Amino acid sequence: QVQLVESGGGLVEAGGSLRLSCAASGRTIRNYVMGWFRQAPGLEREFVAVIGWGGTPTYYRDSVKGRFTIFRDNIKNTVSLQMTKLKPEDTAVYYCASVTRPLYMSHEPIDFGSWGQGTQVTVSS
Numbered sequence: 001q002v003q004l005v006e007s008g009g010g011l012v013e014a015g016g017s018l019r020l021s022c023a024a025s026g027r028t029i030r031n032y033v034m035g036w037f038r039q040a041p042g043l044e045r046e047f048v049a050v051i052g053w054g055g056t057p058t059y060y061r062d063s064v065k066g067r068f069t070i071f072r073d074n075i076k077n078t079v080s081l082q083m084t085k086l087k088p089e090d091t092a093v094y095y096c097a098s099v100t101r102p103l104y105m106s107h108e109p110i111d112f113g114s115w116g117q118g119t120q121v122t123v124s125s
Contacts, residue, residue, distance in 0.1 A: 002026045002114045004096045009119030020081040022096030031102040034079040038092035047107045059107055086123045093118040
């Protein structure tokens with residue numbers, strides 16, 4: 001099973017930018033869809049962005065389209081999320097995740113069997 005470790009969270013003012021990174025170990029992420037999810041206090045975990053095993057396709061939740069970009073490096077075994085024009089409603093713990101099945105496209109949390117510990121993103125107004 002892959003181990004995932006996120007980094008790059010922090011406190012930023014509205015309109016600012018952050019880049020989250022996720023380092024994978026234990027196995028290659030090459031044939032696996034990778035995703036970013038987030039969970040705000042009192043709310044369910046929600047899909048933010050996913051990326052296909054070769055770098056395409058990419059899917060985003062509507063509220064982050066045009067502001068967030070997901071990308072991956074299968075050689076370095078990393079996946080990242082570039083976040084721009086951040087809003088207070090983006091405040092949450094962000095999780096990196098890998099699907100359980102290789103070569104399987106999904107953005108449903110139930111299909112992701114490996115999760116990182118999460119990194120806090122706080123956007124002040």
